[in-house]
Amino acid sequence: METIRDVDPMIPKPFRVQQVRQETPDTFTLELVSANGGGDFRFAPGQFNMLYVFGVGEIPISISGNPDARRSLVHTTRAVGTVTKAMRKLRRGGMLGVRGPYGTQWPVEEAEGNDVVFVAGGIGLAPLRPAMYRVLSHREKYGKVVLLYGTRSPSDILYRKELEHWRARFDLEVFVTVDRAQRPWRGNVGVVTNLIPKAPFDPSSVVAMVCGPEVMMRFTVLELEKRGVQHSNIYLSMERNMKCGIGQCGHCQFGPEFVCKDGPVFPYTRIGHLLPKWEI
């Protein structure tokens, strides 16, 4: 991707919606291509873009597509605020402004030679998906690979087809659980942390990449601890209010960290002491 920082970090570039996919009743995926043509969009798994909707506003959204498919940018988001609700109205050909990519990445390369467990809560699967693509495209470099995914209800499950496809693979273990369900759901019921005790990975070598609500991540860390997973092998992706994405607006501070540039992906060892603190 053309590095926007050479031009002006606060000016978005125009992109067009190539495809819209409704993932769940309130969650959708946009595939974006440059409105000016071209497109070799490099990003690292875990990074995010600032997406601008004409006259409505700009918000940070993690990139959820395949980092090796550089023709387009893929973002999955839930329509909860004014910007995301306006975004949901966009159709093929609709225009968005894009700045980025910003932020740190999942330790995909550092995890080579190890088992990998992805723990996702709700929309938290979206920022993890690029890391999964990367790991799966270099599958031979990793030990066991496990995805633990929890959502509120069966209708909130993201990327259903892809999950089914992944589940059919012999070299990937996928476990999905929902907080509450009625028939015909025959899968796990309960929070995602319930899946950790029995998940098939080697705790002494596993690298855990965790993304979800803060409370879910805290409990995930507790469960991983119980299994004996090293703190230094746990990575979390944080969410904070962001206005600039480049460490200048001050909004995303989390203790000493600027989540936009020091994160969003943090080693647990770096932020673990702050997580239990109140209203940091």
Add this chain to the structure above:
Amino acid sequence: MERIEYSAIETLLQVLKRRDYVTLAPILREGAIIYDEVENASQLPRAFVDVQAAGSYRVERREDNAYFGHHVGPTTWKKFLFPPLFELFRVIRTASGFRIEGDANSENHDTVPQHKYAFIGVRPCDVQALALNDKVFQNGPYVDRAYKVRRESMFVVAVNCTEAGGTCFCDSMGTGPKANGGYDLCLTELTGDDEGFFLLEVGSERGADVAKELPSRPADPSERERAVEAIQRARTSMGRTLQTDRLREMLADNLDHPEWDNVARRCLTCANCTMVCPTCFCSTVEDVTDLTGATARRVRTWDSCFTLEFSYIHGGSIRSTPKSRYRQWMTHKLSRWVDQFGEYGCVGCGRCITWCPVGIDLTEVARAIRERQHSSITLQEEV
């Protein structure tokens, strides 16, 4: 070091103006000494002093005729480099989407002035504040180009302090009362029984070039000695002190200290401290459309960590209580800034103390935390 007479101030202004600088200096307005454009030296607030205390500011007459016999006022120099309202870009709706116009940070954009600024009368604490602004806006991987354009072309005339203000604590922060670089020219004003004068130091080539045009003679040893003494007097008469030994660690380790509750009972969360702080850099953006929806603008405005909106994410504000908002501000200034930028984010100018409508004093808050840290709190927790 040279000696220049009072009359040379007018010469300095005119030399700078001839070099196309917009000359910005202290000026008395609305009962306070603020910074704005001046045409000549007679506009400087000569023979005035600002008497400051927590939540109180008053300008009074001085007995002598000093040009810079005052301290720092309610405004900061940052407003010229990081304006309170700044249009980032405009967007025009088109048949097939929109077009972004006005790269606000580009040099030909009308919000970036073509003229150069000369800041005259910058106190050492504020010189350091400019250096801290630089770290945020132009020394990182991303550059605020409007800031940088202005910053690179500007001229700084610092003035060392020979008297400390009622809420000053620059000596604690190591930023004053003597400027340590960061200026083109630096003045030390000496007053006494006779007419006062200035000692002049040059801090850059640009400064040397301007200094050449000022009538001067080398300062004699007794004059130099007087300057050292005067600055020392300021150092020993600071209105406030802040113990910085292990300050970063102390605040980071005391996020649950009861003092945060005490200060939250008094704090109005009105954001005045952040507005008057020379190093507070937080901003937000507003997206504005006209009624027809044909054009949109994105405007950057000063923001404050004291508002609820500041930390809002879906589901609510992270810092929902005044206590956590005050704690965020103070721990950022006096602790986290060191992690982020390698220095304290506080320069000891005392503005947040003076301009707090209820006189909250961060040096007192820090002292209260220091005095009651660990031992007593740990005990409480164990019980």
Add this chain to the structure above:
Amino acid sequence: MKQQRKPKLAVWKFASCDGCQLSLLDCEDELLAVAGEVEIANFPEASRAVARGPYDISLVEGSITTPHDAERIHQVRRASKVLITIGACATAGGIQALRNFKDVREFASIVYANPATIEALAKSTPIADHVFVDFQLRGCPINKYQLLEVLSAYLHGRKPNIPNMSVCVECKQRGIVCGLVTHGPPCLGPVTHAGCGALCPSYHRGCFGCYGPKEAANTGSLSAWWAGKGMTERELLWNYRNFNAYAEAFRKESEAHEE
């Protein structure tokens, strides 16, 4: 997708002085743009014509002071997709809410020859006490630019840029010197909702609190500071008994200084 039908805008008046409606008329040049974007279906200050509902946006001015109005506001709500209250009366009960601190029957007996015919509720209350309100625009009167901002935000599906911060932020952004700290007149700026653009402070007057309490207004701390500077209980009370006297933070604070 271009909307075929213009959104219908209605303006409703309850107990008020009409000043906020006039702010809309006061938009002058912009009013034409408003008229171009919406169908003005009901606007008592501008025209007597009333178009039938439902309405896309209803602007409600005034407070609820009579049993009749307490019913009428429900009709307005039912007919409105978005209901926005405008002004101190609609958002806080207005200046007429001063009666909430006394017995309204007593007033009626003094003022009216035949008080039995007066049907007034004991209290003047804000609209939000009666029906769900989508957005509250504060001020006495409201700021016309803020009104235009709210209208264009709702017309274009974005969040209005109407911050809940203090007047101080606007004051400082404008470079106005703080009157409180420089020993000027009492100023409610630090506890008052922004929106006026620091109008009074720009004329060296203290803020009267026309926009009501800001978010998390710490009136107690400000009063304690003033009391320490010699302000009497009576003065403190009257500082908060104004156009927004019945807004919670101001009401509680003034009641704390009742003798």
